[in-house]
Amino acid sequence: MKIPKPTIKRLALYYRCLNRYREEGVNFVSSKDIAERLNLKPSQVRKDLSYFGEFGKRGLGYNVVKLVDELARIIGVNKVWNVAIIGAGNLGTALANYPGLLKHKFKVVALFDNDREKVGKKIAGIPVFHVGDLIRLTQELNIEICVIAVPELAAQRVAEIAEEAGVKGIVNFSPVKLRTSIPVEDVDITLSFETLAYNILKANPEMLKLIEEQ
Amino acid sequence: MKIPKPTIKRLALYYRCLNRYREEGVNFVSSKDIAERLNLKPSQVRKDLSYFGEFGKRGLGYNVVKLVDELARIIGVNKVWNVAIIGAGNLGTALANYPGLLKHKFKVVALFDNDREKVGKKIAGIPVFHVGDLIRLTQELNIEICVIAVPELAAQRVAEIAEEAGVKGIVNFSPVKLRTSIPVEDVDITLSFETLAYNILKANPEMLKLIEEQ
């Protein structure tokens, strides 16, 4: 069956939302409850879940613990993923320090850089290796996901090395459209600022005049 | 006229793509050229642009310099935006150090934190203030955009202060759905990792078995 791409993103939102219900000690939730918290329609919640099975009980709703488990299995976060960050600059360092990743089962096991100064040091307790060792260490450390946090110009090259090394997927922070045959998820921070700028101008048409004068 | 949301994201992509053409010294490009670079359909490029005007010449294509200017104006990046980062932790620090922001006309003019240890110091040359001064400094420094880089629990509260201070829009790095009346752009890094995990499992069904054994 064809699953809409937006459904996948929402699945991860449901997972978080249900986890919170679990923490609150709630046993059953309805699609209406979930929808309210996430600002969606109940029918969308039910439809999204229905792509993967029948998890609810009519008249009752969904068993929170059971649905959390099912969602973890569907998304693939019922296992720990080994992650390597390529590029130990500001962004790479911030990600290595970010506790949210491990909390969500993404374990940063290595950093890579081409700066010999950084190689051999540790960042947030994680060793920094030379990019030249990526292929060897991917096997040794069982690296499954690579984060690309290198400058634009190096991004495609690094992606190719990662793919050759046998990495299963890439989270790409560079503004480049990567050409690979493995799954890539793009995080484009500047794009978000630009979209916001557009939306601000749309919401504040009077600003346009001021800009012309600037 | 109703403009599709995906069109806005693509507008920022066109802007970058056209800038590159300009750097390469290209004078005219066709919708086919742009589409090829961005992996889109030419008719989509033309349709997207047509929401905002008639920028091309039949038989010739688009004048690169002219279209770059038009796109900058439409997106709103023909002016410098003053940005404040709230939360001077790892993420806030990484963003303050990120040169891509200024390059795209987003100027970080202040950091805010509630840790008195950090207040008064500078990060990447940018002063750190106490969150309590946000309202006052928003006026003084003409802060237009706030970046929310604080822990989940503080996010909604900070958003409300920012809105009260008169900020025009928010880039939200917390995993919380903010309730505001000003535009918000969400950047959810963990969500990207989870989406990638799902796509990796879909591309590698044999991994599912291994996980069950884990």
Added chain:
DNA sequence: TAGATTGTTAATCGATTAACAATC
């Protein structure tokens, strides 16, 4: 003029939502 490419229409495709029978 002939070839190329636009801007726009209409068709298609994909995602969301309302409605409701099934059933707890």
Added chain:
DNA sequence: TAGATTGTTAATCGATTAACAATC
């Protein structure tokens, strides 16, 4: 049983794309 809520169908809505007349 009566009330609640699911899972699913069909209708609606929104976005993409092919096609083509207009025109450089």
